[in-house]
Amino acid sequence: MAEVLSQSEIDALLSALSSGEIVEDDVLKEEEKQKVKLYDFRSPQKFSKDHIRTLELIHDNFARIIANFLTAQVRSNVKVNIVSVQQITYEEFIHSIPNPTIMTIFRMNPLNGSILFETNPQFVNQILDVLLGGNGSRKFKLREFTDIDKNIIKKINTGLLNNLKLAWEDIMEVSIEVDGIETNPALNQTLAPNEPVALITFSVEMGKSSSFINLCIPYLSIEKFLDKLVVQYWFQSSDDESVKISRELIKTRLNVVDVSLSAVLGSAKITVDEFLKLSVHDVITLDNTCTSPVTVKVENENCYLAKPGLLGKNFGITILDFIDKDVETDE
Incomplete structure (x- = not known):
């Protein structure tokens, strides 16, 4: 704050x-x-603004999904909102959360390494109180969690994390594997202290109280998939099906378009004087032999080589080959 x-x-x-x-x-x-x-x-700063923005969009959707999940679990209205998405170091994250707390360590394939999901003691105690018959409105003291507490909250957190599949489906298909839970942040040495992580913080409103949960995604886990964390890529990939349908419709409409087709038997050059002296039954020698293929033009563009002949009482051609078939132009 500036000095007054x-x-x-x-x-x-x-x-x-x-x-x-x-x-x-x-x-x-x-x-x-x-x-x-x-x-x-x-x-x-290894996460660009586009990466942070895309992570915010993904997990804003995740917040709405888990709000419905928690509402069904506790039979009470629960609101979950994304508070912030920022890059910090792993050491800063560990020092910012209380001890004890519930840290769920899980893998989100195909991402590499372990990802951390931290649920605040206030949130954990409130969920436990409701699931065990309370109303979640009483005050809680900071204490060590029992094995029963850990087993109950592990099932809840596993259900929450499984909803990441829906939140990430527009980017990639992921699968969730929960490795375990830890209550002491200082004992979790999965990353180096200076390793950059993306910290996504959510606020959870249940009744008259509010608490926080955090999702910590290491840079090493997502490094290979950073190109997908771009908003343009996200919307483009989500629209692939409509693009495919549009291409088929355009192709169908193009198939009924009339084009001109002509077969060139050969060419010759004559002078103006020779042209003026032409008369009926004169013969002009072409630069193509009778056994050589003729050039077929589509809209005055050389496209095929063909062999001339008869088709019933009409003249016709048989396509032999493409002209410049190895060259593709998308103009």
Whole structure:
């Protein structure tokens, strides 16, 4: 937060400006220096704005899905909203969550490595209270979780994580495998402290209380699939079926279009004088022999080589080959 000046300091600053002791440009330059954002080269931003935006879109959908799931589980209205999506280090994430807490370690194939799903103690205790007969409105003390607590919340978290399949289906098909749960964040050494992670934070409103849950996706897990985390790719891939249908419709309409077709037996060059002296029954020698294939043109474009002949009482041609068949142009 910027420092607030007292009235005496403001008067002294105005006096210095009027007397010339301080130049206005110096003050503006100082303000510009304060606007400069520091960049830590030890922890570079590996997730671009497009990646963060796509992750936000995916997990905003995930928030709506798990809100319906939790509502069905606790028989009460539950609202889940995405709060933030940001890149931090794994060490910062571990230090930001309480101890004890419930950390579900799972794999989301085909992504690499382990992903962490942290449920706040307030959220866990409220869910446990409702499932065990309470109304979830009482105050909870921070305590160690029992084996019964862990087994119950593991089933709930597994159900929550399985909904990631629906949230990610527009990007890729994923499968969820829960490896286990951990209550002490400091004991979970799955990543290096400086490893960048994408932290997605959700707020959960149940009754009159609110709690938080976090999804921690390491950069190493998603590195090979970063090209898919682009909004343009997402909408393009989700629209593949409609594009395919449109192409078939266009192809069907093009099939009924009339085109001109002509077979060129050969060509010859004559002078203007020879042209003026032409008369009936004169013979012009072409540059093509009678045994050589003729060129077939479609809309004045050379397309085929053919053999001339008779088709009943009519002249006809038999297609022998394509012209420039190895060259494709999409103009």
